Amino acid sequence: MSNSELRKGLAKELPSGIEVEFDEQFDAMFSYKAKNYALLTRSGDVIIKGGALKSRGLEKFQRMFLEEMIKRIMEGKGEEIGHLRHQFEKRIRNREMPIEMLMKTDTLQDSLEKYRAKIAGSARNRAAAYELALASGRNYKPGDQISYYIKATPKKVAAYEAAKPASEFDPQNRDENIDYYIAKLDDLVKKFSGITAEVSAPKQENLAL
Known part of the structure; x- marks a missing residue:
């Protein structure tokens, strides 16, 4: 649906005299729950809104994984999530994650x-x-x-x-708990497993907001 078509469609549904302004157009939207969603910009960036998706309780590597996972969902590439998880696990097992990502x-x-x-x-x-x-x-x-x-x-x-x-933390004698952090990674995968299993190849309709 084009921007102009969306404008016309909304105009037909809204009461007379009410107009909607469009600030930006996004390629896709991921809605997790009320007031918790993500947007895929036309340049490929991900904008995440809502505490459920931006929890302060998450380590930085979890937030990065979550953003990359949601991006693949919005792009209709759910089949790549398994590989994405493997990449993150490999970095953790090989002790390649900067401490800033784990702390x-x-x-x-x-x-x-x-x-x-x-x-x-x-x-x-x-x-x-x-x-x-x-x-x-x-x-x-x-x-x-x-x-x-x-x-x-x-x-x-x-x-x-x-x-x-x-x-x-001593980068020359790393002692982070590998199993603990991999379990944290798996917790995220399980949390969204129902959604990722339903991801289909076609991209969602363009959204203009």
Whole structure:
């Protein structure tokens, strides 16, 4: 559908006197849920909107994988997602991911004293950022940020027990937990498995917004 055809079609449906302005035209749209969607620009860039698709809880490599996966869905190339996942897994296994891609940065919401009290009262679970803050001996306050990654351990332990400050990462002696990060990758694939399975080859209609 051309831009002019879309304009005319909308004009017929809207009440008299109401006009819609078109700021930009996109090649495709991926709608995940209300107020959570992605747009494919004519130059091939992906614009993602909504907390469900831009969660701050995701590491950078997850956000990059999610963007590339959604792009392939919008391009009608769902069959390439398996290869995309393999590429990311290979980089993780070969320890080729920069620590900036693997680390997570959390902002402390509570004071360390309040965190201790909540833990003592079973009001919340332990969290990596707070545990690292306590172990550091520094006077961290609400609003301070802590960057960390999950290191490999001899035995499987909770993530907060395996957390290590990103500032202590040694690129010459890498110790990130490979299985942990591959599992995070698989979690994303599973989350969207129902959608990717239904992706068909034809590209969606052009959208002008």
